[in-house]
Amino acid sequence: MPTAEQEIKKFERGDCKQDDVFYQAMEEVIYSIAPLLKSDEKYTKHAILERLVVPDRVIKFKVVWLNDKNEIQVNTGYRIQFNNALGPYKGGLRFHPTVNEGILKFLGFEQILKNSLTGLPIGGGKGGSDFNPKGKSDFEVMKFCTAFMTELHKYIGPRVDVPAGDIGVGGREIGYLFGEYKKITSSFEGVLTGKPFFFGGSLMRPEATGYGAVYFTEAMLETEGKEPLEGKVCTVSGAGNVALHAIEKLQQIGAITVSCTDSRGTLYDSRGVDLALLKEIKLERRASLEEYIKTHTDAKYTPVSEYPEDGHAVWEIPCYAAFPCATQNELTEIDAQNLIANGCQSVTEGANMPSTPEATAAIQGHGLCFAPAKAANAGGVAVSEFEMSQNASMAKWSFEKVDNKLRDTMQMICKRVALTAKDYGVEGNYVDGANIAGFKKVADAMIAEGI
Ligand code: NDP
């Protein structure tokens, strides 16, 4: 039986820097599943790893659109249909200038195992574009989304591939994308999730990822015999969909959430952040967090230029629980050491792969609870699947129903991850538990479905 090191060697990386994040995600999974591969040779016999790390298809297309000055703009669009062993391809679209094939491969690969962990019938995919929505007018965003969908519509469908939001893609963008799909195909169907509520969206989808991450953390702390979040100081990074709803749920349960960040800097308000103001600044005005200190003069704003070397100001703030909710690799080894030194007890990944491998090792090595992204942020895609269900049956579920199902799903994932870790001799290691449980279900389906 090959060791994890031997398995990794099979997938020797080339010179392509873009693929670094994909290999980072893949290597973690290969190390985690080594005990499973050792205990059952069928996974090696059926070459599951070799098949799983290659997407079913990578769709890449040109997106040409006109800006407000009637100048022609050109971007690249992608959809990576990674694996549909468990259901239609499912995963978000990211609009950000850094988007490339490597980033989308990492996100799509993670999505396969995350979606598997939810127990719902959804496969894994991801897409997006290097389009930068920042500073664009609503009309420009609409024209870009329309042009993007002109190509994308050929490849998606409610039983084929169902995209949703991610960084830079929220209700506004999903609305424009949906409108164009409807126009081209003359059909009103659940081909995208994260739609605004009044035309087919699910209640709670905007809140789902952030709320779900907090539900997962509550379940994990209880399972690990640690004190609950009530009354505790929490730090959150990011100031978008995931971060703001994590803050909202933390405040609802009585935690004191003192921070958030955006691409320009970090905000620290020791009395607890003013969420209504944050929503106005980030969601309505789409402005910088620096605006906050104009009215809250005793809060502290640290611009990115003043961050510690190889680190981030937000993780220097003492806290009981940390919630990285912005982007990949935003929590480094130095950041992890700061958290540990300041007595942090728990780290929950709201973003996808926000911790570097070195940070994860340090956090786990010091006995902190660590909730990996593919388990902790699965609430978003779970409620996306609830939206697909509602669309298929022309139903509308209440807020309470979706919230209860979300909480149950997050508690179920936590239990499954913890039990799997125990079964494979790595009790308390939620990274290994999530990877083994997620992988096993997809792998068993792939074996049953043949090559
Ligand atoms: P949003 O676009 O709503 O918000 C992203 C936030 O992170 C913004 O505050 C943004 O700053 C900041 N940010 C983005 N990129 C960077 C960067 N390179 N450096 C520093 N800050 C950055 O995205 P979401 O909240 O939806 O997504 C956040 C994370 O959660 C991502 O990792 C995403 O993949 C993951 N995720 C999202 C889900 C969802 O349902 N939306 C589900 C599961 C995971 P600024 O405001 O300046 O742009």
Ligand code: 2IT
């Ligand atoms: O990373 C993710 O899970 C998402 N961006 C949400 C995917 C979805 O289909 O709702």
